[in-house]
Amino acid sequence: MTDTTVQPLTRSPAWQALLRHRDSTGATDLLSLFRDNPDRAKEFRLETDRLVVDFSRQKISGETLSLLYELAEQQGVRSSIRDLVNGVRVNTTEDRPALHIALRSQAEHIVVDNGNIMDGVRDGLLAMANMVEAIHRGEIRGSTGKPFRTVINLGIGGSDLGPRLAVQALRPFRQSELDVRFVANIDYQDLQSNLAGADPQTTLFILASKSFTTLETLTNACSAIDWLQQGGCKNVFRHFIGVTANPGAAVDFGIMPDRVLEFGAWVGGRYSLWSTIGLPIALSVGMEYFIRMLAGARYMDEHFVETPLAENIPATLALIDIWNTNFLDAETLAVIPYDHGLSLLPDYLSQLMMESNGKNVTRSGTPVDCNTEMVIWGAAGTNSQHAFFQLLHQGTRNIPVEFLAGVNTNSGHPGHQLKLVANCLAQGEALMLGRNPVAGEPWRHFPGNRPSTTILYDRLTPYVLGQLLALYEHRTFVQACLWDINAFDQWGVELGKELAKVIIDELESGKVSEKHDPSTRQLLEHCLRSRNRTGPA
């Protein structure tokens, strides 16, 4: 597996050239870059039919970009993109392709294992469309004959964050009176607070789990069954739809076979909102808008595959990420959507990017010799201005910021929208310009020269959302190609799951093994001692 003859990334020619470039340029002053090149704002900008991406406030010159594109060529980004879309088994450790692109493709054929997966993709969409229609029309009903009014998605991670984000973002496009909710946490408070106000007889649960073995989701499903039974529903499985890549397990669990929506094992969990995992989205906004979201993603797929690297938005933003993290030592990326509909975007991206690329071995199994993914964090503007922006402006750390904003609003209130957008632009300007200290008031000094990227879109529609999310997917993939890591596995979640099983048994039996480290043992013993010791409020 391990090929020790491979040259470590940081000793490769393109990487070394970037290091020399950085060291010879010294500290980059953003305002000087603008002075040196009057066309900078225009040149360091890329567009699609709906997005404007301005990265002119990043600490890069034309030369930096050229060297970064050379790094991309050296790392074979172009052929990796071809491998991705052609269904090569790019997820080597799990020996399968990563074909989320197929879910929004209009290609006739994409072949995996001698089979055309596009048949399955079309079947999945059709099954989903039928299900959505039947639920919207009240043809599928609960066990007491009432149509559904509340939908609760039980899923976690990839089976939760994507649909949750999209349902919230596309709220202005709702086509149904269904109240769509999401429960992920194994903490019963999550289920409990989402059951509040719902009527068991008119509540439909979507049990979303790729493997159909997820502890949280199945535990919540069992408690949902209890709740349905206590609410007078006899045939509880009339209140369930299963969405999974393991339909056998869903049927074994009790899901009615004609209530199982399948998706392919070649869809990674955090890339699955385009599949039948997107059912809550389609139930909320209808199939037509769901398909518009796919169309937006497809636009970005085509852009990604067909555009030369130097005009390729996902590739360019990924290269800037590498520059910031590996050459300018940024540890985090702050994502600030000035769009309340995208409040969950930082959470969604923290999964997409950190689970994909928070890795420390290369595709050939050797240790990576540089940092990989940053911490992705953030919160909606303007809220975040009144929370942590103090640190972005006057803290001591190098934190690139990514702003997103819609020029126009779905809310029909242009007065609020104008102030919202103005704040977004002002923050990027303030971070770069800074301000000289007022005499005698050094605390009013803003150092400035802090980098940011701004993404503007006309209005947050299903199509625009599809473009944006596909942009981040491909950017994540290009990062992985540059670091030579597998973006599609997630072995890092395995160990915790195994150790949790042991501890669950111990908490149930009350017997703590000597094998634990002393801290874990002490905490466990405290838990056993304090059980039922709840004290006054």
Next chain:
Amino acid sequence: MTDTTVQPLTRSPAWQALLRHRDSTGATDLLSLFRDNPDRAKEFRLETDRLVVDFSRQKISGETLSLLYELAEQQGVRSSIRDLVNGVRVNTTEDRPALHIALRSQAEHIVVDNGNIMDGVRDGLLAMANMVEAIHRGEIRGSTGKPFRTVINLGIGGSDLGPRLAVQALRPFRQSELDVRFVANIDYQDLQSNLAGADPQTTLFILASKSFTTLETLTNACSAIDWLQQGGCKNVFRHFIGVTANPGAAVDFGIMPDRVLEFGAWVGGRYSLWSTIGLPIALSVGMEYFIRMLAGARYMDEHFVETPLAENIPATLALIDIWNTNFLDAETLAVIPYDHGLSLLPDYLSQLMMESNGKNVTRSGTPVDCNTEMVIWGAAGTNSQHAFFQLLHQGTRNIPVEFLAGVNTNSGHPGHQLKLVANCLAQGEALMLGRNPVAGEPWRHFPGNRPSTTILYDRLTPYVLGQLLALYEHRTFVQACLWDINAFDQWGVELGKELAKVIIDELESGKVSEKHDPSTRQLLEHCLRSRNRTGPA
């Protein structure tokens, strides 16, 4: 102002001793520390009447801690604590004390400017109690004579995050059928989605703004007034309560004088949930539980003031923060509450800690010569295990993790709770232990040796919540003392506000000034061009 004779922190004896200690110790192996000291788990643990704080999985030895306590002595932490509680003007740049401790004190007298502020504190609590009772009993009603059923808090930053967190955390302690909601963002979608389902005639708005000049809050208040008027409410101010340190401005805005709840200018926004800003909390859980929350905070205040540094929980955790960030180069702290009720804790702490200590000048006005606050981020467990934990386990970065969990549940479902707590303990164990690679499967290697702190509490009650939040407030203050910065101002939000005003005018007039940098100008022109260009969905 600037005293250039002050010795920079990093050249001070205690700091230098810590540097020598770090360099002589080399890379710290957590498991070796446990082997070297069989009592480590017990010794590196502190407790209150309700909390257990285990920091034995941090990369510190007894010697590290001794040297850190010496740093605290050198930086005068003890006298700074005395100054804080005695009402000294510790917020030097705004020339005022920071007396959030007074809000939960039972002292007869705390004197500021020759006046006893405890009279005001007691009056504030009494006014709040009367208001809560009058609303709960339906004595205060809307303009059409109906009692209130929905309460919407309009506030942002410090007037939002604290109450929002507490209302969610204490949901199991609700004493009222009032539906308490929060709107912060100037994006109209935030207000719009929270008005959905509310009846104007039974909706009460709390207008919470310390200065009563906050753009977002006043803009939302004006739109709320429109909504009330459209909903048939003639005397709209019967639907408002103002909470502010500037009662004159509230009355000028139109708030009825007997509907203004005041708090002192000596309460910082991000420390204000204990004041009348806590009204939404009291409306939700009742005054009795609100006062229990104050009692929990008071317990922590007394612990903080009276306990020697070596047993002082906030001080010890602050010193470990300094160790991690300034000596082990951690850039971020991941806060992971295994308690769905504390889902907002990472957001709350990112404000508390990053706005307080994201600073780059010392109290005497010289530049700090080391890093100050980290990026505070995170999300609730177990959700985060399925999102970004991959990076915590197998990424390349040093990220200390702070786990919090309640041994017992408020939800009455011990089965879920047991699995929740087990996952919390397992993650801390997995981060430390790691796992050797499986032969031929290098991607299954977990390096381990990753530090974490675990805070356990019996059950999340108002009292426990008060303790926890006060713990973080004091920890933040000790960090600031160590860095010699002012934790209580926030000048870093000023510049963005000023620049936003300019841009708001330009967007309204359609005229873009030449004074902007080319990127801002280009983005502004794009906004003007794309206005009303919303395209199809």
